[in-house]
Amino acid sequence: MATDIKTVYGIAAEFPSAAALFHAAEKVRDEGFKHWDVHSPYPIHGMDKAMGLGKSWLSAIVLCGGLTGLATAFFLQTIPSTYLYKTIVHGKPTNLLPVPFSIPAFTPIMFELTVLFSAFACIGGLLVLNRLPQWYHPIFNWDRFEKATDNGFFLVIEARDPRFSENRTRQMLEEIGGLHVTLVHD
Amino acid sequence: MSDTATITPEQQAAVTKVPLVLNERTASWITSNISSIVEDKTPFWWWVAFCITSPVALFGLFCICYQISTGVGVWGENHPVGWAWDITNFVFWIGIGHAGTLISAILFLTRQKWRTSINRAAEAMTLFAVVCAGIFPGIHVGRFWMVWFLAPVPTSYKIWPNFRSPLLWDVFAVSTYFTVSVLFWYTGLVPDLATLRDRAKTGAKKFFFTLLALGWRGSNRQWRHYEMAYLILAGLSTPLVLSVHSVVSFDFATSLEPGWHTTIFPPYFVAGAIFGGFAMVLTILLPARLIYPQLKDVITKQHVDKMAKIILLTGSIVGYAYLMELFVAWYSTNSFEKFTFFHSRFNNDGSGYYQWAYWCMMTCNVVAPQVFWFKSCRSNLIWVFIICMFVNAGMWFERFVIIVTSLAQDFTPSMWHHYHPTWVEIWTFIGTFGIFLSLFLLFMRFLPMIAMSEVKIVLPEADPHHTVRQSGVGIEAHH
Numbered sequence: 001m002a003t004d005i006k007t008v009y010g011i012a013a014e015f016p017s018a019a020a021l022f023h024a025a026e027k028v029r030d031e032g033f034k035h036w037d038v039h040s041p042y043p044i045h046g047m048d049k050a051m052g053l054g055k056s057w058l059s060a061i062v063l064c065g066g067l068t069g070l071a072t073a074f075f076l077q078t079i080p081s082t083y084l085y086k087t088i089v090h091g092k093p094t095n096l097l098p099v100p101f102s103i104p105a106f107t108p109i110m111f112e113l114t115v116l117f118s119a120f121a122c123i124g125g126l127l128v129l130n131r132l133p134q135w136y137h138p139i140f141n142w143d144r145f146e147k148a149t150d151n152g153f154f155l156v157i158e159a160r161d162p163r164f165s166e167n168r169t170r171q172m173l174e175e176i177g178g179l180h181v182t183l184v185h186d
Numbered sequence: 187m188s189d190t191a192t193i194t195p196e197q198q199a200a201v202t203k204v205p206l207v208l209n210e211r212t213a214s215w216i217t218s219n220i221s222s223i224v225e226d227k228t229p230f231w232w233w234v235a236f237c238i239t240s241p242v243a244l245f246g247l248f249c250i251c252y253q254i255s256t257g258v259g260v261w262g263e264n265h266p267v268g269w270a271w272d273i274t275n276f277v278f279w280i281g282i283g284h285a286g287t288l289i290s291a292i293l294f295l296t297r298q299k300w301r302t303s304i305n306r307a308a309e310a311m312t313l314f315a316v317v318c319a320g321i322f323p324g325i326h327v328g329r330f331w332m333v334w335f336l337a338p339v340p341t342s343y344k345i346w347p348n349f350r351s352p353l354l355w356d357v358f359a360v361s362t363y364f365t366v367s368v369l370f371w372y373t374g375l376v377p378d379l380a381t382l383r384d385r386a387k388t389g390a391k392k393f394f395f396t397l398l399a400l401g402w403r404g405s406n407r408q409w410r411h412y413e414m415a416y417l418i419l420a421g422l423s424t425p426l427v428l429s430v431h432s433v434v435s436f437d438f439a440t441s442l443e444p445g446w447h448t449t450i451f452p453p454y455f456v457a458g459a460i461f462g463g464f465a466m467v468l469t470i471l472l473p474a475r476l477i478y479p480q481l482k483d484v485i486t487k488q489h490v491d492k493m494a495k496i497i498l499l500t501g502s503i504v505g506y507a508y509l510m511e512l513f514v515a516w517y518s519t520n521s522f523e524k525f526t527f528f529h530s531r532f533n534n535d536g537s538g539y540y541q542w543a544y545w546c547m548m549t550c551n552v553v554a555p556q557v558f559w560f561k562s563c564r565s566n567l568i569w570v571f572i573i574c575m576f577v578n579a580g581m582w583f584e585r586f587v588i589i590v591t592s593l594a595q596d597f598t599p600s601m602w603h604h605y606h607p608t609w610v611e612i613w614t615f616i617g618t619f620g621i622f623l624s625l626f627l628l629f630m631r632f633l634p635m636i637a638m639s640e641v642k643i644v645l646p647e648a649d650p651h652h653t654v655r656q657s658g659v660g661i662e663a664h665h
């Protein structure tokens with residue numbers, strides 16, 4: 001409709017099993033590709049290493065979230081109960097000297113908000129790191145790809161990778177056991 | 187290079203465990219057979235069940251509206267029994283809501299792979315149980331429109347809640363628990379929603395699942411963060427699930443009421459919650475397994491056996507706690523404690539108003555699960571179902587005993603008073619069962635009730651070092 005010139009997104013290949021995909025990933029990693037990915041219906045144990053990926057830094061985001069929650073709970077409880085609206089009840093002191101708050105009684109809510117904010121940071125961080133929600137992606141243009149959430153194992157090398165070459169990459173994918181090697185357009 | 191070649195078939199058989207998924211089912215079998223529950227035409231039995239549960243739920247909602255519009259006087263509460271069925275039901279439901287997160291979090295951290303078959307349904311059950319639980323503290327405050335006083339909102343009156351009160355801790359604990367459980371549940375659902383999206387044929391279904399799946403592609407760059415997120419959520423939920431019922435128990439334990447003023451309450455409540463929660467998981471999954479025969483390969487007798495063992499363990503912990511309460515009451519020599527724990531329960535002179543409730547609880551919670559010591563009982567699904575029914579009833583009685591028995595007869599005999607529930611209370615409670623079961627039926631019908639992507643991981647073929655059977659590409663152990 002709009003144009004006949006389609007941009008090439010990359011070359012995709014299917015593999016028969018998790019094991020085959022795992023070994024193919026090791027080979028693609030060793031070839032030195034940077035912009036590529038594998039798709040599987042479930043996470044494959046050890047695949048991060050096979051792809052040469054490091055540890056996910058999501059945990060750092062969660063730590064920040066947790067500390068924010070802890071601080072929020074601390075101030076949320078301390079400021080009203082010791083300054084704004086002093087509640088001196090059931091023998092629990094407002095001033096537990098030398099600090100002006102009652103830590104034992106504040107602990108449960110400090111724990112709860114730490115967990116709550118950590119969980120929000122975890123989900124928020126997951127969405128940001130995975131760039132989700134993203135309802136359009138070129139790989140969905142490949143009709144075989146719907147098996148990726150069923151029992152299909154796929155490897156995609158993107159055209160923006162400096163080592164990408166339509167013929168040589170296709171040849172390499174076929175050599176390492178890729179089936180249905182296909183050019184995927186954007 | 188590989189030592190596996192020297193292992194004889196006999197040696198192999200001796201160490202081989204019963205597979206978690208029976209009949210050598212493949213990943214595509216799991217996809218099509220679990221998705222079909224959502225995709226196929228609504229079965230007749232579903233309509234039958236829903237036509238029973240939804241009117242009950244609606245009548246429960248009517249009772250709630252009636253109570254809110256008329257006042258708490260429509261309930262049977264009095265002085266001194268100011269907490270009765272409302273809080274009993276709250277603790278009952280919140281307890282049931284513990285199994286799901288236990289299965290999804292604690293069993294995940296302890297690498298109990300059998301959890302994958304049951305975690306989705308159990309988590310859904312958790313959410314619906316917490317929904318039912320959340321109703322009661324909301325409506326028992328009497329003036330429902332003042333319920334926002336529970337939240338720390340600076341108001342024009344400049345009134346703040348008391349942050350040193352366990353009742354406020356409870357608000358935070360339960361709402362955090364519900365929120366985190368929803369997030370955990372949804373995170374687990376995303377890959378399976380993507381499966382349904384990719385299988386969907388019609389426009390509306392496709393649109394619905396596309397929207398919910400967020401564009402999930404199952405790429406390893408996504409799985410990497412996803413697995414980390416799952417691990418972190420499991421790590422967060424583990425102390426959380428233990429904290430929620432501990433905080434609920436503080437509502438009682440921090441008071442001076444005989445029968446409540448007990449330091450063992452937090453662990454005892456948590457054990458009881460897991461106990462009751464697993465019983466409810468089985469109560470729901472056993473019929474589901476009967477209705478959808480394909481589930482029998484995924485939720486196997488091995489799973490039922492393991493859950494029965496957890497029920498036995500936690501039931502015995504609860505039994506130990508009951509005995510320890512008696513010991514502490516005796517050891518303390520406190521006459522009020524001794525009256526609550528001994529006189530009103532063991533003397534047959536009619537001085538204990540609710541003696542029968544105590545013995546119902548003991549029978550259902552401590553005696554009944556002991557049959558699970560026998561493998562023949564754990565593998566007989568009818569037995570398992572019957573025992574779970576005992577546990578469900580017993581755990582309700584436990585909370586009734588703790589709350590009503592203690593309040594009705596505390597320090598001053600001149601203040602003692604009987605308590606009887608009214609029809610409104612009874613039907614509100616029955617109504618929450620209607621809400622719970624209706625929500626679960628809707629969940630079964632519209633969302634994948636088995637975590638497909640997780641069950642696929644426990645298949646032998648998911649192991650990247652597994653020798654592929656059919657393609658003939660034998661791959662050696664990789665180091």
